[in-house]
Amino acid sequence: MFLSFYYVLNTCSGEKGFVGFTMYLIVVCGGCGRLLVADAGKKSRRCPYCGARMRLAKAKRVGSAETAREASELVQHLKRRQL
Ligand SMILES: [Zn+2]
Numbered sequence: 001m002f003l004s005f006y007y008v009l010n011t012c013s014g015e016k017g018f019v020g021f022t023m024y025l026i027v028v029c030g031g032c033g034r035l036l037v038a039d040a041g042k043k044s045r046r047c048p049y050c051g052a053r054m055r056l057a058k059a060k061r062v063g064s065a066e067t068a069r070e071a072s073e074l075v076q077h078l079k080r081r082q083l
Contacts, residue, residue: 024071026063026078030054035062035078037071 025038027045031052038045038056046053062078065071 021066022064024065024068025056025059025061026065026071026075027054027056027059027061030059035075037065037068037075040064 022040025040027036027038028034029036029047029050029052031047031054032050034047034049036045036047038059040056042056044053044055045059063071063074065074
């Protein structure tokens, strides 16, 4: 499953809105399984929780967002879904 912030937003509000550029990716850490926000322009990301370094091209992506704020909101949304 792959969710974008705007997909979530539109699903919640019922509006069909602007779909922005992907600046941030929400990926799952291969080391600890937590959700991380990664800069879409970077090639790799170090997990702040377990220290594992992952290549974004190979990471499991679960979402995308245009801004850091949207990315963090999407992470919160996805965490709630996982509970
Ligand atoms: Zn980790």
